[in-house]
Amino acid sequence: MKQNKKNCDLKSCTMCKQCQHDWLPALDANRKSFHFKKGEQLFIEGEEVKGMYFISKGLVKVHKRWSDEKELILRIARDGDIVGHRGLGADTVYPVSGTAMEPTDVCYIDLSFFNSTLRTNPDFQYNLLMFFAAELKESEKRMRNLAHMNVKGRIANALLYLQNKFGKDANGYINLSISRQDLASYTGTTYESLFRIMNELSTEKAINTDGKKTQILNAALLQEYIEQS
Amino acid sequence: MKQNKKNCDLKSCTMCKQCQHDWLPALDANRKSFHFKKGEQLFIEGEEVKGMYFISKGLVKVHKRWSDEKELILRIARDGDIVGHRGLGADTVYPVSGTAMEPTDVCYIDLSFFNSTLRTNPDFQYNLLMFFAAELKESEKRMRNLAHMNVKGRIANALLYLQNKFGKDANGYINLSISRQDLASYTGTTYESLFRIMNELSTEKAINTDGKKTQILNAALLQEYIEQS
C-alpha cells in the first residue's frame, strides 16, 4: 500500500453524504489517502485495529479465515462503502481481513478520531447504526442459508444477489469481475463444486470479442435451484 | 402474552444502565410490561415491527425460518438482554422471530419512541452501536463455522460457547435448560445427528436425585472435536 497525494472524497461515502456537512471539514482534516494494488491487504485478521476505510474507488473483499487454506468471504465492498468497521467494539483486533480485489483508492480515518467523530455527529452515528443493523440482517440471512440451503441454491442465490447489488453492464453481464475461487469462498463451497454447478447453470456460452468464453446463466435454472434447495 | 401490572425494571437492562440516568424517567413513562408464557412468541418473522423488548427475567430464542419445518436459532437472550432490535432499519418487518423458552417478563418500548430516544441519548445510541458491532462479529464467526466446521465441531463449539455465556450451576451443569431440538436448531443440524454426537461426547452418565439421567460431557473430547473439524 502507498499513501498518495490524490485527494479522496469523503462525500462519495454513502454514509457521510447523508450527514450534516459542517462536520466534514474536521473529518477531512484527519483523513489519509491510500492506494492498494490488487491483492494487497487493507487490514488483517488478528492485527491491532488501526482505523476505518472509506472506499473512494475500487473493490474490497472482507473475509475470515478457517484453517490455513479455507476462508469465507463475508462481503464485497465497493465505491462508497465503508470497511474496517468490524474492528469497532471492545476487542482491539480485526476479526476479519480486507483485501483489494481491484486497484483501490481509500480514505483512511484513524480509529481514535473516528470514535470521537461518532460523538460529535449523532447523524453519522445513527447512519452507522442503521448500517450495522442492515449488515446484521444480511449476515443472519446468509447464516441461515448456509445452514439449510444446498450448494446449488446458495450459488444461485449468490449470483442473483450479486447481480442485484452490482447491476448489469451493456452486455447483460454482472458488473463485477470475480474469480471462481472467490465466488466459491463467497458461497461457502469448493472451487470444484462451484465449477460444476456453474456449468450446469449455463446452458449456452458466448465467445467475446477478445476471444474469451463467457458463461451465460440460465435465469430459469437459477430460480429452480433456489426453489429446490 | 398478557400485559401485567408488575413493574419491569429498565435499569436491569445491560445497555440502559450504562447510560445517563436522566433520560430513564422518559423511557420509563413509555414502557409497557408484558409476560410471555413458555412457547409464546414476542414477535414473528414477517410481521410489522412494533417495538423493542428488554428482558427483565426469562429466556428468549431468536430464530429464523427455512421452509416449513426447519429453522436456525440465531441467539439465545436472557435477563438484561434486548431483543427485537433486528427490526431496526429501513425494512419495517421483523426478519426473525422471538419465542420465550421460559416464562419471561419484558419491558416493551414502542418503536417510534425508541427511535426518538436514540436521538436524545447519544450514550444509549453509542452503546447500541457497540452492541450491534459485537453481534455482527459473533454472527460472522458463526457463519464461517457453519461453512467450514463439521457437525461435531459445531456442536462442541456451541456447548462451550453456551457454558461460557450461561455459566455452570452447583453441579457443574450448564446453567441453561434447552431442548435437544433447540440445540440442534442452534447448531444448524438435525435432532438425530445432535443426539448421536451428544452420546459420543458423554462418556459417562449421572443419575440425578430426581431419578433423571444427565449426560456428562467429556471436555477432552469436546476439544478434540473442535480441532478435528
Added chain:
DNA sequence: CGATTTATTGAACGTAGTCAATTCGGGTGG
C-alpha cells in the same frame, strides 16, 4: 519453447440428512 499455474473432469469416499421402526416415559381417563 519449456515451465508453471489454472481449468476441467472422473472417481471414490465420508459425512450427515432422511426415513422408518421401536422403545420409553409420563400423563389421563376409565
Added chain:
DNA sequence: CCACCCGAATTGACTACGTTCAATAAATCG
C-alpha cells in the same frame, strides 16, 4: 391401579450431496 395414548427418545439402514484426491488438458508467462 391399570390400560392406553401420545410425544419424545433411541436406534438402524439407506441415500445423497459435496468434498477430496488425482489425473489430464489448456492457458499463461517468462
